[in-house]
Amino acid sequence: MPTPPANPERLSITELAPLLRAGHLSSRALTDACLARIDADNSALNAFILVLAGEARAQAEEADREIASGLYRGPLHGIPISLKDLMDLRGTPTTAASRVREGHRADRDATVVGRLREAGAVFVGKTNLHEFAFGTTSEDSAFGPVRNPVDRSRSAGGSSGGSAAAVAAGLSVASIGTDTGGSIRIPSAACGVVGLKPALGDLPLDDIVPLNRSFDHVGPIARSVTDAWIVYCAMTGDRSAESAATGTLPPARALRVGVLRPYFMDLVDDEVRARFEDAIARLQQAGATVHDVALPHAADLAAIYLHIGLPEASAYHADTLARMPERYTPNVRIRLEMGRYMLAEDYVRAQQGRQVIRAEVDAALDGCDLLALPALAIPAPPIGAATVKVGSQDIPVRNIMLRLTQVFNVSGHPALTLPCGTTKAGLPCGLQLAGPANQTEALLRAALVVERELAQT
Amino acid sequence: MDIDAWLAAAVADAERRGLPDLKPLLEGIARSTRALRDADWNDRADRPEPPPSAARP
Known part of the structure; x- marks a missing residue:
């Protein structure tokens, strides 16, 4: 029998699944390796709010028994994953990283969690986040800030910061996050992993704490596009497309890429810009067709996002803001209070603007397989920074973090980020790709081609 | 209004409720709301034709 791999918690699902299926590695050994990494690193990273060591070992042993008996559920069978602590896992609290939810205990799984359980995933724990997912740095949490595994003085991004940090540092092989303005893609880019926001409405959101229902999405964070596709397939409950994740890919010359430049490239860190341009040049050299595209109303995105997102979030929190305001972290409380002043007529204007943006993204994709832009305009910011310098300008961290991602929450188009190099200081940069409306699998397939080309040295 | x-x-109202930190945030929203109300997609009762935008839904 082959020797089990060293540090299996660092491998991808694609590498691990055949080892588990063949009995060359047990789920119990893999789960123990993740739990050992959590023991070693979580006190510094603060990625997990809850570690489920006993439950995970029992699930892993059950997976080993099933696989040995010939019941193989698929590539997630026996794989340790983590869940953002915003979604229900039966028998555990869903804290949303807030004292507001003290005493909560889920009596059933969120639908996507149940589907992952059915696919044989092992749940090692629940990850830290920006309180109620209402922020982009994972600093405002009742459990303290998440730290970036690449540089612990820096933010892991947010709001799914614990999930991205866990995947990047080997604390779990994949994780499930949520994305309302970029909360899967921002931390994934900041930590150097792959994050997928599927098309709006692709995946059910029941038993997941909402931020605002117009923009909320749930999706995977993983170490490769293939891994993200495998986890996504399990989350849909229709795993018939799983084999496509590892199938033959078209050549790069078949790809047509639209680069979103006006507005989106106006305010980008120099090193992030250089890595992005390198990636686009690599695709061109590989034969992809690349041209620039624009959204005529891109400058209105922040206003549209704000006037829908804030009042929806505030409506959900109105009762607890009135009864227990002291239980919120101060920054989250004050932003939720803002939404209570907004007027219905402006919400309606923003909803009309949303339709305009959706049509403009469709138009930009006409004749393209993908839109491309950076995922995050800056490298991971220092923890505690209120502003960052981009060129000669001091920009509020929250504004710059959301600037390149919120467009696809407004439009609903599927989007993902994959690593495209690092700054001189070793901080990851993310390449964001968006695909046609309601075609998450088409996006994933095209992203596999991009990932393959970027991996070629 | x-x-x-x-x-x-x-x-x-924010000051009455003891939330003075809201003032700069509300000022930021006011700037954003101005931009939203000025956008060319908004319907207006005195305008018989919808705005001639190709992107209009």
């Missing part, structure tokens, strides 16, 4: 009146009322 026009934006200046809205901002004055919101700031007064």
Whole structure:
């Protein structure tokens, strides 16, 4: 029998699944390796709010028994994953990283969690986040800030910061996050992993704490596009497309890429810009067709996002803001209070603007397989920074973090980020790709081609 | 309600509730709301034709 791999918690699902299926590695050994990494690193990273060591070992042993008996559920069978602590896992609290939810205990799984359980995933724990997912740095949490595994003085991004940090540092092989303005893609880019926001409405959101229902999405964070596709397939409950994740890919010359430049490239860190341009040049050299595209109303995105997102979030929190305001972290409380002043007529204007943006993204994709832009305009910011310098300008961290991602929450188009190099200081940069409306699998397939080309040295 | 009146009322209410930190945030929203109301997709009762935008839904 082959020797089990060293540090299996660092491998991808694609590498691990055949080892588990063949009995060359047990789920119990893999789960123990993740739990050992959590023991070693979580006190510094603060990625997990809850570690489920006993439950995970029992699930892993059950997976080993099933696989040995010939019941193989698929590539997630026996794989340790983590869940953002915003979604229900039966028998555990869903804290949303807030004292507001003290005493909560889920009596059933969120639908996507149940589907992952059915696919044989092992749940090692629940990850830290920006309180109620209402922020982009994972600093405002009742459990303290998440730290970036690449540089612990820096933010892991947010709001799914614990999930991205866990995947990047080997604390779990994949994780499930949520994305309302970029909360899967921002931390994934900041930590150097792959994050997928599927098309709006692709995946059910029941038993997941909402931020605002117009923009909320749930999706995977993983170490490769293939891994993200495998986890996504399990989350849909229709795993018939799983084999496509590892199938033959078209050549790069078949790809047509639209680069979103006006507005989106106006305010980008120099090193992030250089890595992005390198990636686009690599695709061109590989034969992809690349041209620039624009959204005529891109400058209105922040206003549209704000006037829908804030009042929806505030409506959900109105009762607890009135009864227990002291239980919120101060920054989250004050932003939720803002939404209570907004007027219905402006919400309606923003909803009309949303339709305009959706049509403009469709138009930009006409004749393209993908839109491309950076995922995050800056490298991971220092923890505690209120502003960052981009060129000669001091920009509020929250504004710059959301600037390149919120467009696809407004439009609903599927989007993902994959690593495209690092700054001189070793901080990851993310390449964001968006695909046609309601075609998450088409996006994933095209992203596999991009990932393959970027991996070629 | 026009934006200046809205901002004055919101700031007064925030101060009454002991939330002075809201003032700069509300001022930021007021700027954003102005941009939203000025956008060319908005319908207007005195305009018989919808705005000639190809992107209009």
